[in-house]
Amino acid sequence: MGIKAVIFIIFLCFIAISVTLLMARTHEARAEASHPPEGRIIEVDGLRVHVVIRGAGPNLVLIHGASGNTRDFTFSLVARLEKDFRVLVFDRPGLGYTDDIDTTGATLAQQAELLQKAAQSLDAPRPIVLGHSYGGGVALAWAIHHPDNLSALVLLSSPSNLWATPLDPLYRLTSHPVLGPIIIPILTAFVPDSRVKSAIKDVFYPQSAPAGYASYIGAGLTLRRSSMRANGMQRANLQKEIAALIPHYGEISVPTEILHGTADTIVSTKIHSDLLVTQIEGAVLTRLDGIGHTPHHVAQGAVIDTIMRAARRARLH
Numbered sequence: 001m002g003i004k005a006v007i008f009i010i011f012l013c014f015i016a017i018s019v020t021l022l023m024a025r026t027h028e029a030r031a032e033a034s035h036p037p038e039g040r041i042i043e044v045d046g047l048r049v050h051v052v053i054r055g056a057g058p059n060l061v062l063i064h065g066a067s068g069n070t071r072d073f074t075f076s077l078v079a080r081l082e083k084d085f086r087v088l089v090f091d092r093p094g095l096g097y098t099d100d101i102d103t104t105g106a107t108l109a110q111q112a113e114l115l116q117k118a119a120q121s122l123d124a125p126r127p128i129v130l131g132h133s134y135g136g137g138v139a140l141a142w143a144i145h146h147p148d149n150l151s152a153l154v155l156l157s158s159p160s161n162l163w164a165t166p167l168d169p170l171y172r173l174t175s176h177p178v179l180g181p182i183i184i185p186i187l188t189a190f191v192p193d194s195r196v197k198s199a200i201k202d203v204f205y206p207q208s209a210p211a212g213y214a215s216y217i218g219a220g221l222t223l224r225r226s227s228m229r230a231n232g233m234q235r236a237n238l239q240k241e242i243a244a245l246i247p248h249y250g251e252i253s254v255p256t257e258i259l260h261g262t263a264d265t266i267v268s269t270k271i272h273s274d275l276l277v278t279q280i281e282g283a284v285l286t287r288l289d290g291i292g293h294t295p296h297h298v299a300q301g302a303v304i305d306t307i308m309r310a311a312r313r314a315r316l317h
Contacts, residue, residue, distance in 0.1 A: 028220070030220060031220025032221070035221055038071065045114065050096050052089040053122065055081065056085075056086050057084050057086050058311055058317065059119070059126075059127035060081065062087060062132075063090060063129070063135035064091070068133075068135075069091050069218065071218055076297070076300070080304060092134075093110070106233075126148070126150055128314065131155060131158060132157060139153060141241075147252070150254055154258075154306060155256070155260075155276070157261065157294070160276040167235065171231075180232060187223065188225045196223060204293070205265060205292050206292050207297075210297060249276065250279060255310055256280050257283070258276060258277055261287075261291030261295055264291070
């Protein structure tokens with residue numbers, strides 16, 4: 001191959017990289033313009049934390065799952081909760097509009113510590129802490145590492161014990177130390193928001209997402225380079241971090257309510273909540289027959305009842 005051919009190939013690679021990065025930046029800018037922060041940004045330990053605060057009453061913290069943001073809860077649930085609670089909805093580190101903690105994947109413990117400090121700074125020193133899906137892992141870490149800084153624990157469709165299924169290929173790619181930084185800009189640049197919206201169907205199965213949810217949640221926010229990397233790293237590290245929590249479940253002493261759909265194909269009730277209820281003394285498990293991974297959307301009445309029961313057990317209502 002002649003020198004001219006090599007130069008030409010290098011030139012084409014440069015053009016391809018430049019176009020990809022430009023399209024990625026354009027996609028990110030469009031996503032942030034169409035779905036800006038809903039709440040306010042506070043600073044905790046030098047990091048920006050995005051929080052939505054609504055309502056009045058006992059403090060209730062909501063922690064979203066993988067690939068999500070505050071909008072998963074503000075779509076409809078918060079409007080029903082703010083009548084009885086002062087609701088604080090946080091973006092987890094690296095997602096939405098909260099800064100990431102590090103480049104190796106913010107651990108459950110690190111996330112719990114940051115959000116716990118954020119809640120304290122917002123005059124919520126001992127809130128009820130609710131976590132959905134991956135956010136349930138953060139809530140468990142909060143209860144274990146900061147037992148004096150919550151009043152009750154509510155877990156929705158939460159992982160809590162070890163599973164055998166391999167890591168999703170997408171997360172294997174986006175968390176890979178070499179392939180991740182190469183693949184992620186391409187995904188950000190060229191994957192349309194509609195692809196994320198179609199993936200929502202799998203999350204809600206066997207139910208359907210409510211009308212308007214896919215547009216409201218801000219699919220483009222999930223496709224930002226920083227969010228994809230943070231999400232991939234967090235998911236890749238999740239099982240070993242859950243393994244580290246398991247020996248400490250018996251130390252959780254706050255009222256604990258667990259809610260899980262029996263038709264959940266993402267986080268199995270049998271593997272997780274059916275076992276967790278035996279590992280936390282006094283925990284109460286409510287099984288929702290035929291409900292999938294998103295009870296906070298498709299079985300809101302049951303979720304609200306569970307939160308109210310936790311509040312009564314904690315003598316907050």
